[in-house]
Amino acid sequence: MSYTIGRLAKLTGMPVKTIRFYSDSGVLPERERTASGYRIYGDEDRARLELIRTLREIGVDLATIRSLGDRRLRNVLDLHLKAVETQLKSLQRTRAVLRATLGRDGDPAEDDLRRLHALSRVGTAEMELLLDEFVDEVGGGIEARHEWLADMRDCMLPELPEEPTTVQLDAWLELAGLLADEDYRESLRRQSKDFWEGDIDIEAWQEANTQVMREGLAAAQAGVEPGSPESAVVLERILAVMGQSREEMLRAFDEHDPRAxxxxxxxSIIQETPWPAEQTIAYGWIEAALRKLDG
Structure with a gap:
């Protein structure tokens, strides 16, 4: 069935002006005109107008709707859902800051305004991009190091809860700043260069690290005092696993960047997981034991 633009407007409840705009902008593709130049529409156009109205009501932009001729509707809606979810998370972050700010007496402090401004610029998408840049730059052209960092990438991208606390939001912003810190990136590249350029068996290295961590954690949890004769025995086992002297291992601790x-x-703060982590406890004990015996 064919319709004039006036008839289509009555059937859809959409103003003639709006239908003409959609036609002129390519959102409603033109199909046919009369000899006098008047547009003719069909049932397909009527159905598409209903779809356009629905998509516009949920916020889909005209450029995306225009591209529907080349894309499946399901794909468009899936992309739109992801965009909406991103917007919701951003609004939730802003709401958390506003609530915390308004929950205190007096006018907002400088830190409150800084936090609001920073959060508007650092969402999940921005953090994803920062991490990609961090992995590429710290990887520094060494394939093995780049692959290892890529495997660690997801662990370095925490998800903010729906109702983040001010502490979590501040941790989020500090994390973004740390990942973007050129000095920190250079420090990691410099410290790990010799290690990753050497002839290293990654699996054997990871296995040794796991064993060392277990030894250190067990000693810490058992209350073995760093510097005691018992701690010296544990350290000897650890050094044997790592194939290092006390001096070599202590030098590695000295050169380690505390920003890591x-x-x-x-x-951990953002994810609300226990801190210090088991690995931190283990290596903290090992370092303390080494320094006691070295002193």
Whole structure:
């Protein structure tokens, strides 16, 4: 069945002006005109107008609707859902900051305004991009190091809860700043260069690290005092596993950038997981034991 633009307007309840705009902008593709130049529409156009109205009501932009001729509706709606969810998370972050700010007496402090401004610029998408840049830059052209960092990437991307606390929001912003810190990136590249450029068996190294962590954690949890004769025995087992001397292992602790531990602490704060983590406890005990015996 064919309809004039006036008839189509009555059937759909949509103003003639709106239908003409959709036609002129390509959202409603033109199909036919009379000899006098008047547009003719059909049932397909009527159905498409209903779809356009629905999509516009849920916020889909005209450019996306225009592209529907080349894309499945399901794919368009899936992309729109992801965009809406991202917007909701951003609004939830802003709401949390506003609630915390208004919950205190007096006018907002400078920190409150800074937090609001920063959060408008650092959402999940921005954090994803920061992490990609971090992995690529710290990887520094060494394939094995890049692959290892890529495997760690998801662990470094915590998800903010729907109702984040001010502490979690501050941790989120600090994490973004740390990942973007050029000095920190350079420090990681420099410290790990010799290790990753060497002839290393990654599986054997990971297995040794796991064993060392278990030894250190067991000693810490058992209350073995760093510097005691018992701790010396544990350290000898650890050094044997790592194939290092006390001096070599202590030098590694001296050269370790403390910002790496802070990164994982920030992730823990955002995720609300226990801190310090078991690995941090284990290596903290090992370092303390080494320094006691060295002193």
């Amino acid at each position: 531990a802070r990164l994982w602490e920030l992730v």
